Amino acid sequence: MAxxxxxxxxxxxxxxxxxxTGVFVMSSDASTTAVYGSSGYDWVLIDREHGVMDNSHMISHLLAAQATGLVPIVRVLENNPTLIQQSLDAGAQGILVPKIGSADEARRAVAATRYQAGGRGMCPVVPATNFSGSNWGGYSTEMNDNVILMPLIETKRGVDNIEEIVSVEGVDYIFFGLADLSQDLGxxxxxxxxxxxxxxxxxxxTAHKHGVRAGAPLGYGFDALADFGSLDSDMSTLRAAAERSIAAYRSSEPALVEYQPAQTLLGR
Known part of the structure; x- marks a missing residue:
């Protein structure tokens, strides 16, 4: 499957x-991505910032996304061209970069996602190319046209400088991070x-004024203006389901009957 x-x-x-509509996955087990893909989600955020996964785990998630028709986006640990390139070479189709707070930071992140002078390094033998350099011109153009670089707006500085961030060429999507923003604001x-x-x-x-699409976690009061969004994360969904299951069982749990062993012939 392409x-x-x-x-x-x-x-x-x-x-x-x-x-x-997508979801954040943080588990090292790529089965979670496969579950979301087979459940009708559109995209998955493979979380390398807070998720406990290494490169091999990330690749497994990317393959699961490919197999189930999800758009795979990777959140890198920091605004680092090496981490961005590594994720794209492995097969990511979009990059979410944390704590973008200025136009210069956004431009640096955009450049790392593009095959261009001073940008993403060229290598045809990586998973994203199916290990083939044939039709490199077509492939590199398609990737440049389709990759999404998404600044994560999750600091006061990012909010204060949102006008300049969304004015950067190549920033066509942003994501709003309420958790870190609340912490940053105290x-x-x-x-x-x-x-x-x-x-x-x-x-x-501000994003819409500049033709930039804005995404956010859904269900918190952001939905009306959100062009796209995420529903929870794999581990929080699992935790909530586990709590519901045990609570439902314990609310109707039958009384424990003390075990009475049968007498043996020798014990008579």
């Missing part, structure tokens, strides 16, 4: 009047959610 191209796929879904993510919604509305409106 790998889905991020931008073309997102554009197609949006043209249908749907919001591309507020509570749940109790002060109204403040985060207000900041999100500013970020999303």
């Amino acid at each position: 790998m889905k191209r991020a931008r073309a796929t997102f554009d197609s879904i949006l043209a249908e009047g749907r919001r591309p 507020i509570d993510m749940e109790a002060d959610l109204d403040q985060l919604v207000e900041l999100w509305e500013h970020v999303a409106a």
Whole structure:
């Protein structure tokens, strides 16, 4: 199966009047990605920043995404061209870069995703190319046209500089990170959610003014302005399901009957 191209796929879904909906995966087990792909999700965020996975785990997740028709996006640990290139060579179709706070940082991240002078290094024998350099011109052009570089807006600095960030050529998508932003602002993510919604509305409106699509976690009050979004993460979903299962069982658990061993012939 050919790998889905991020931008073309997102554009197609949006043209249908749907919001591309994804999920964060943090487990080292690629079965989680396969489950989401077979359940109808559109994209998956393979989390290398907070997830406990190495390169081999990431590659397994990428293969699972390819097999189940998901657009795979990798969140790298930091705005590092080597980490970005490594993820794309392995087969990522998009990159989420944490804590982008300025236009210069955004430009550096964009350059690392593009086959161009001073940008992404060229190597035809990697998983993303099916280990073949045939039709390199066509492949590199298609990748440059379809890769999504997504700054993560999760600091006060990022919010304050959102206008300059979304003005950078090559930044066509952004994602709003409410957890780190709440920490950076010194507020509570749940109790002060109204403040985060207000900041999100500013970020999303600024992005839309520049023709940039804005994404956010869904279900927190961001949905109305979100062009795309994520639903939870694999481990939090598993945790919630596990808690529901044990609570439901214990609420109706039958009383324990003490075990009474049968008498043996010798014991009579």
